Amino acid sequence: MRLGMSSNRQQRLCVAMMRNVAGVIVLSLLLVFVQLAAGESFSPPGTPKNIICRSPEKETFTCWWEPGSDGGLPTTYALYYRKENSDTVYECPDYKTAGKNSCFFNKNDTSIWVTYNITVVATNALGRAFSDPVEIDVVYIVMPNPPEEVTVTVIEDTNWPFLRVSWEPPEKADTRSGWITLIYELRIKLENEDEWEVHPAGQQKVFNIFSLRPDSTYHVQVRCKPDHGFWSEWSGTTFVKVPDYFPRERSMWILIAVFAAFIILTFAFIWLSYMKIHNLKHYVLPPVPGPKIKGFDKKALKNGKFEDIFSSLVVSDFPPTTSNYEDFIVENLEVFVPEEQELIMEDSKVLQDDSIKSENSTCDNDSGRSSCDSHTLLIDKGGGDKEEALESDQEGSHDERVPTSPEEAMEEDPLACCDEKNSPDISEKGKFTPSLFSPLPRYNLMNQPNPPEMGKKHCLSDSPLNPDSLPSYFTQPPSTKNDFISNPWECNFNHKQHPLHPQTTGKEHLQVQNEISWVHGDRTEASLGVQAPSVRSTEYVEVQRVSGGNTVLLHPVSAGQENGGTMSHQTEHYSRVKTVNNDSGLLLLHKESTGEEMGICLSEEEVESRATSNGYTASITPTSEKPMVGINSALPILDDRIASGYVDTATMFGLPTY
Amino acid sequence: MLMTVSQWGVWILLFWPQHLTLSTPLDCRDDQGSLSRCTSISQEKLLDRVIHHAELIYRVSEELCSLFEELFIPFPFRLQSNQAAYACITKALPIPSSKSEIEQISDKWLLHSVLMLVQSWIEPLTYMQISMERYDHAPDMVLNKTKWVSEKLFSLEQGVVVLIKKMLDETTLVTVYSDQNTVQNDVQPDVLESVMRDYTLLGCFKKDAHKMETFLKLLKCRQTDKYNCA
Numbered sequence: 092m093r094l095g096m097s098s099n100r101q102q103r104l105c106v107a108m109m110r111n112v113a114g115v116i117v118l119s120l121l122l123v124f125v126q127l128a129a130g131e132s133f134s135p136p137g138t139p140k141n142i143i144c145r146s147p148e149k150e151t152f153t154c155w156w157e158p159g160s161d162g163g164l165p166t167t168y169a170l171y172y173r174k175e176n177s178d179t180v181y182e183c184p185d186y187k188t189a190g191k192n193s194c195f196f197n198k199n200d201t202s203i204w205v206t207y208n209i210t211v212v213a214t215n216a217l218g219r220a221f222s223d224p225v226e227i228d229v230v231y232i233v234m235p236n237p238p239e240e241v242t243v244t245v246i247e248d249t250n251w252p253f254l255r256v257s258w259e260p261p262e263k264a265d266t267r268s269g270w271i272t273l274i275y276e277l278r279i280k281l282e283n284e285d286e287w288e289v290h291p292a293g294q295q296k297v298f299n300i301f302s303l304r305p306d307s308t309y310h311v312q313v314r315c316k317p318d319h320g321f322w323s324e325w326s327g328t329t330f331v332k333v334p335d336y337f338p339r340e341r342s343m344w345i346l347i348a349v350f351a352a353f354i355i356l357t358f359a360f361i362w363l364s365y366m367k368i369h370n371l372k373h374y375v376l377p378p379v380p381g382p383k384i385k386g387f388d389k390k391a392l393k394n395g396k397f398e399d400i401f402s403s404l405v406v407s408d409f410p411p412t413t414s415n416y417e418d419f420i421v422e423n424l425e426v427f428v429p430e431e432q433e434l435i436m437e438d439s440k441v442l443q444d445d446s447i448k449s450e451n452s453t454c455d456n457d458s459g460r461s462s463c464d465s466h467t468l469l470i471d472k473g474g475g476d477k478e479e480a481l482e483s484d485q486e487g488s489h490d491e492r493v494p495t496s497p498e499e500a501m502e503e504d505p506l507a508c509c510d511e512k513n514s515p516d517i518s519e520k521g522k523f524t525p526s527l528f529s530p531l532p533r534y535n536l537m538n539q540p541n542p543p544e545m546g547k548k549h550c551l552s553d554s555p556l557n558p559d560s561l562p563s564y565f566t567q568p569p570s571t572k573n574d575f576i577s578n579p580w581e582c583n584f585n586h587k588q589h590p591l592h593p594q595t596t597g598k599e600h601l602q603v604q605n606e607i608s609w610v611h612g613d614r615t616e617a618s619l620g621v622q623a624p625s626v627r628s629t630e631y632v633e634v635q636r637v638s639g640g641n642t643v644l645l646h647p648v649s650a651g652q653e654n655g656g657t658m659s660h661q662t663e664h665y666s667r668v669k670t671v672n673n674d675s676g677l678l679l680l681h682k683e684s685t686g687e688e689m690g691i692c693l694s695e696e697e698v699e700s701r702a703t704s705n706g707y708t709a710s711i712t713p714t715s716e717k718p719m720v721g722i723n724s725a726l727p728i729l730d731d732r733i734a735s736g737y738v739d740t741a742t743m744f745g746l747p748t749y
Numbered sequence: 750m751l752m753t754v755s756q757w758g759v760w761i762l763l764f765w766p767q768h769l770t771l772s773t774p775l776d777c778r779d780d781q782g783s784l785s786r787c788t789s790i791s792q793e794k795l796l797d798r799v800i801h802h803a804e805l806i807y808r809v810s811e812e813l814c815s816l817f818e819e820l821f822i823p824f825p826f827r828l829q830s831n832q833a834a835y836a837c838i839t840k841a842l843p844i845p846s847s848k849s850e851i852e853q854i855s856d857k858w859l860l861h862s863v864l865m866l867v868q869s870w871i872e873p874l875t876y877m878q879i880s881m882e883r884y885d886h887a888p889d890m891v892l893n894k895t896k897w898v899s900e901k902l903f904s905l906e907q908g909v910v911v912l913i914k915k916m917l918d919e920t921t922l923v924t925v926y927s928d929q930n931t932v933q934n935d936v937q938p939d940v941l942e943s944v945m946r947d948y949t950l951l952g953c954f955k956k957d958a959h960k961m962e963t964f965l966k967l968l969k970c971r972q973t974d975k976y977n978c979a
Contacts, residue, residue, distance in 0.1 A: 115756060175789040198900070203798055204908040206790055228790060230798065268809050268897065 134162035135218025139192075139211040142225045145234045145321070148263040149203065149271055152196050152229055153189040156211045159220060166215035170194040172227075175205040203229050233320035235273060236261035238313045243331040246299075252336060254279075254300040258313045261323070273315045278325070282308040306335035792915050796972065799908045800965045806901050807958040813894040814951045820891065821884075821944050837953035839869050844960070856968060860913050863964045866957050867906045874899040874954065877947055884940075898954075905961070 137159020146152035158168060170183035183194035194209075207227040213220040238258040246255050260266045260273055274294055278287040281304065292298045292313075303309070309332075312325040366374075790798075818827060844862040845851045854862070878895050881887050913919065970978035 202907055202911075203802075203904070204790070204795060204911040269805050 133164060133217060134160070136160065136162050136164075136166040136213035136215045136220045138220040139168060139213050139222040142209060142211055142222060144207075144209065144225065144227050144232050146201070146229050146232050147234065147236055147261070148265060149229060149233050149317075150198050150265075151201050152227070152232060154183075154194045154196075154209055154225075154227075155189070156192050156222065158192055158213060161213075162215050162217055164215040164217060166213050168192065169212045169214065170209060171212065172207050172209040174202075174207060201229055231319050233271065233317045235264045235271070235315055235317060235320070235323045237323045237326040238275060238315050239326070241311065241313050241326050241329045243309075243311050243329050245331065245333060247334070247336075250336065251301070252333065253303060254309065254311075254331060254333070256298045256300065256311055256313070256329075258296055258326070260296070260315065264315075264317075271317050273317055275313060275315045276322075277311060277313040279309055279311050282310065282330075287312075303333045305333055308332045789915075792912075793972070795908070795912055795915060796965070796969050799905070799912055800962065800969060802901065802905050802908060803958070803962040803965050806898060806905060807955070807962045809894055809898050809901070810951070810955045810958045813891065813898065814955045816891055816894070817948060817951055820888065822948055826945065826948075837956065838873065838950075839866060839953065839957055842866065842869060851964075851967065856971060857917050859964050859968050860909065860916065863961050864906070864909045864913065866961050867902060867909055870954055870957060871899070871902055871906065873950055874902055877950055880943060880947055883943070
């Protein structure tokens with residue numbers, strides 16, 4: 092029975108072995124499955140990737156790598172490098188300075204002359220992993236640190252503030268010696284914006300930013316880069332606040348001006364388009380008016396009938412025919428002409444208001460006798476007749492006055508002289524006396540209403556003038572014959588005419604003497620043989636001036652001055668009455684040599700002188716319509732001074748010589 | 750045991766690393782876009798860098814010299830530019846000194862001259878650096894500049910060596926021509942002498958730095974245009 096027990100043991104051993112093998116197989120299968128299911132938990136390390144080396148200042152550099160999977164086991168990494176063309180393998184000297192998974196090369200290990208070949212190896216329990224090698228040239232891997240000390244200031248010198256950004260190169264980069272050359276770049280944005288505005292700045296370390304928005308905050312950043320290398324990181328943000336200012340003035344006004352101009356142009360264009368072109372053309376370029384002649388028919392012209400056309404042009408009333416010269420006479424002077432002496436006085440309208448002394452003059456305008464050309468004209472005041480006549484003349488009546496006997500006596504000499512000169516005048520009597528005449532140019536004395544200084548121009552007839560006679564208005568009531576009428580008027584007769592000078596002077600003298608004798612009854616000149624009648628109103632009147640051709644200002648000449656026949660007065664100017672127009676005017680002649688004005692002696696009556704259109708004519712209107720005989724003649728032209736209508740006796744020099 | 754062996758074999762088979770890849774160094778890959786792809790820097794670039802290096806060294810040495818003169822040297826003692834040539838330590842070096850000599854020398858000797866100059870100045874500059882620290886109130890700028898020049902000179906030497914290796918295709922030993930006469934560490938001269946010596950040294954170094962730069966630029970000119978360089 093022993094034999095069965097040993098076979099049992101063998102069978103048990105075989106079964107155990109088979110169990111072990113099966114267990115092993117099962118276990119191994121299980122392990123395989125487990126391994127397949129659980130991944131690589133235990134595996135050699137993965138290869139390091141992305142080795143990056145950077146040098147901040149071109150004197151040292153650092154390499155970083157990215158480790159792969161570690162295979163579940165602790166893995167070590169090692170960096171090996173070889174220098175250029177050398178097979179000597181060196182290991183990284185410093186793994187710690189630059190942090191994890193990095194290698195730092197210090198100055199002694201860094202060379203800019205050679206390239207580096209760097210490999211990182213990962214090692215763990217199961218194996219190693221080698222990374223791809225990387226070729227390094229230190230010069231080309233320079234990536235500096237960001238610029239430092241970035242400061243932004245707001246410059247507000249002008250109305251338009253701007254930002255000034257300044258910075259410093261990074262500490263480590265040696266730009267001062269030129270070891271590294273850096274270029275900079277900055278960017279700016281508003282606080283609430285997203286996009287940056289980038290500005291390259293070259294190698295400068297200062298930058299200005301303009302066109303800022305007022306009252307807002309800006310963010311500024313700066314970075315740098317070497318000439319061969321990488322851009323640094325952006326520096327920390329610097330905040331700056333721009334103050335509030337008002338920059339819009341100019342631009343706003345310009346905008347407004349442009350807008351307004353645009354609107355105005357638009358309106359103008361619309362207006363123009365509404366206006367008709369025709370109207371516009373007429374507005375801008377008005378048509379040239381064509382000739383329009385009354386009665387002229389253009390079409391007739393085209394027809395060629397000239398006679399008809401031009402006949403229509405003839406105006407019936409052209410040239411104007413002088414029908415009545417009297418129309419030109421404003422007022423009539425009534426001149427009382429004594430038989431012997433005719434004094435022509437000129438009077439203005441103003442004198443009509445006053446008593447007008449008529450002056451008789453024996454001189455005739457036309458005769459040209461020098462005897463008549465006494466610088467003083469005897470003013471025959473006449474008597475009441477004269478004065479009456481004057482007054483009546485003032486009224487404009489034409490009454491022929493017959494001079495009284497003294498007047499007649501007075502008239503004789505002048506009449507005589509007048510006969511010599513102007514005989515036709517003598518025939519006229521009563522009307523007016525062309526007392527003065529000379530070949531001087533005649534004057535037309537216009538009537539002037541109220542000449543201020545003139546006043547009246549009278550040749551006073553009766554009495555010698557008072558010394559204190561005023562050359563202004565005077566109202567001399569012809570009261571007495573012997574009154575010395577302060578007559579500012581004096582008829583002065585210029586007897587300084589050359590052609591008649593020798594002749595006239597004598598006669599003037601004679602005349603004067605005669606006149607004197609007449610006027611001044613008490614004079615001593617009675618030796619002249621002149622009748623010395625009771626010249627009551629004969630006075631010497633001096634023409635002060637002639638105003639406007641209308642009036643002759645006469646002022647009485649003092650008796651003393653008349654002595655010796657020197658009728659010269661300081662301010663006397665003598666002129667002669669050239670002629671007396673036919674009942675219309677007394678022509679005063681201007682003495683050419685002395686340039687004196689004329690004096691007009693008016694009749695004892697109110698004398699008004701009127702100037703005709705053709706020269707100065709003292710229009711002494713006789714009371715009657717008796718035409719002036721012989722007197723009216725063409726007289727020489729007026730002197731310039733007289734032509735101006737103003738004869739200023741006071742300003743004239745060259746008193747006539749007797 | 751057998752199970753264990755078989756087990757271990759199974760384990761090994763199972764856990765054999767499946768992705769064992771040998772990382773072979775690939776061809777030159779540039780980190781940046783258009784830079785060199787090869788494992789080495791090109792010769793032209795190297796020469797440019799060396800020239801740039803030499804320019805910087807000369808510029809800084811010039812600043813250092815003028816700064817030193819202003820700070821430490823009174824007027825009567827100031828050297829003129831043409832006086833200190835004979836007193837320089839490198840006068841004994843077989844380097845060309847005239848323009849005609851330079852024209853005749855070959856590229857190789859030009860490079861070797863530069864190397865000689867550079868190597869002869871490394872020691873004195875180090876000594877000068879030490880000497881300056883002994884001054885009472887030497888400003889930091891002077892010290893920093895001296896240090897900088899010293900470092901850069903050392904770097905320049907390396908560059909010239911590489912350049913020689915690249916251009917002339919020869920490997921030369923880096924040898925330092927040290928003149929023991931210039932180094933007198935044990936003697937403590939008085940301040941004035943020390944200052945004057947440093948001053949002279951700086952002047953000489955400035956001239957030699959300019960020589961280095963000129964040689965290198967001449968070399969570059971020869972590289973680009975062989976017929977127009979003087």
